[in-house]
Amino acid sequence: MKGVGVPLAVSVGDPSGIGPEIAIAAWQGRKRNAVPPFYLLADPALILSRARIVGADIPLLETEPSQAAGLFQSALPVVALSSRFIDTPGSPDSSNAKGVVEAIDRAVEDCFAGKAAAIVTCPIAKKPLYDAGFRFPGHTEYLAHLAEHHTGKTVMPVMMLAGPDLRTVPVTIHIPLSQVPKALTTDLIVATARITDADLRSRFGLGKPRLAISGLNPHAGEAGSMGSEDREVIAPAIATLRAEGIDAFGPLPADTMFHPRARAGYDAALCMYHDQALIPAKALAFDEAVNVTLGLPFIRTSPDHGTAFDIAGKGIARPDSLIAALKLARQLADTIVANEPA
Template identity: 75%
Template sequence: MAATRAPLALTSGDPSGIGPEIAIAAWLLRDKADVPAYYLLGDPALVAARAKAVGVDLQVIETDPSGAAQVFANALPVVPLASSLVDTPGQPDSRNAAGIIEAIDRAVADTFEGRAAAVVTCPIAKKPLYDAGFRFPGHTEYLAHLAEQKTGTAVMPVMMLAGPELRAVPVTIHIALADVPKTLTTEAIIGTIRITARDLQRRFGVTRPRIAVSGLNPHAGESGAMGREDEDIIRPAVEALKAEGIDAFGPLPADTMFHARARAGYDAAICMYHDQALIPAKALAFDETVNVTLGLPFIRTSPDHGTAFDIAGQGIARPDSLIAALKLARQLADMEAKTS
């Protein structure tokens, strides 16, 4: 795995979105915001052209991962891809699919081989990838596939939204709300919490993680009066985890879990569906919250927003969440190096 002070591998995501611009903006703030060294996997000519288009005076240096840290102070290091990319801000193009996927592949490979400390990904759009034949639901599932290919071991990826005031983890993610009760299982909750507790210890440095577990229904079901899922699915998971020595408690009413006093009592909140976790996380700290994939044999972070095609090429995209993702990736890599 990566040496602790290797640079971070940053993918530019969908180049038709704001990925190249926030990568540029983060580099421009490297001193002011104390941004850790990274290299961008992309097209050096496209990055230079995008900088010029948004009025930024930027030196781009084509390099390989081993030379990135040395040039980072004075120029944006870009590691070129074999696949070509087309520069069409605001207009997603399936011709970019090969380059988008190649960047992810190479970032993961660099991390496994020690050339990078962690993977940081700019946002992708799924439809252009699907149009080009990409068969995975999204970034997370593809990263898990790459990890399984490399290690020969099954991987259960877990999404965490990590901000300065809240770490929130959804058990079910990109499915319809109507499908959540049918999909939610005791085993899925147990697996999610085991991975969350383990990575909080290994990568976040939390000695004994306190895990708050939300209910699914209003008032956590009112002892079955408002639905049986809380008693029949969630509570058995919590009891099983307690028996393993994990400090999990719940199910708790979700409407009282996220105020300041409640948050002081736990290190992560486990939620039953996507919006139950992401709404409080983004409401509390939209610009500082980071998407972290737990359960992988390498560190991966990402901004908590999407491609923002509507503002791509205008030079107005904020790099705050990307900077937070870069800084958290560096912190997690350093912590893992100390605890491993």
């Protein structure tokens, strides 16, 4: 992650979804939306095919990362993968899995090599990857694996939804609601909050982040009458964090955490389960919210939506969230550079 002029690497995601066309649309709106320079890791033939399907007449240039920023205003820079894609909009194909993974691998390699300032990932679908033998639960876990491979250090990725008016972090993520009370531990809350605090300082440029910690139960348990987790699991985590100098407070009733006056009192909200964090984030900024992975040794952002197979190839996919992800990735990368010792 070197230098303000280094471009962003965009992995194409599942080529049967809307990844290719939102990347095309983001490039088309580069001047109007002040999109920072990026290059797309993809099969160039697939990108040209999808451009024709959605009626986008774009110049495309195969290039290397080092040349991408200089070409960006005149053509969409594509760094060609060795894998080739089948262009079947709306119909995922496991034969594309190799290229999907290669794009992620190459983006991570480019970040570690200083060729890319950050990674922005277009959405992937799990089933075609699983059918091809992919053994990781999802995108984020695979990125953490790659980070550990490159650094030799254990990595704990943390998911953040970042919008213009709210940042939320789910402590537990893709598990059934019935499993949340067992999965939720004091240690997990503390570890998640530490990573959130550290990245808000180093990447978002906040001197002393304020972390609002939600309760699990209605009314944050109401003194134990509606559940014991708030008092026995969450409150001790907050006490530990405060003893470490982290400005964490709560547990707060989740139903009163997200109105404007409440949001003004914190920089990020740590929530106890997936929907508790994602519902307010998406309600406030469905098209602008960005998925940011904290805790990685490189910057990774992603649009806050899926592959949208149902609209792929129809020319109606909006690039708003991808554009927001590109802008946030650039902002975070530039903040790190600005804070590096002279």
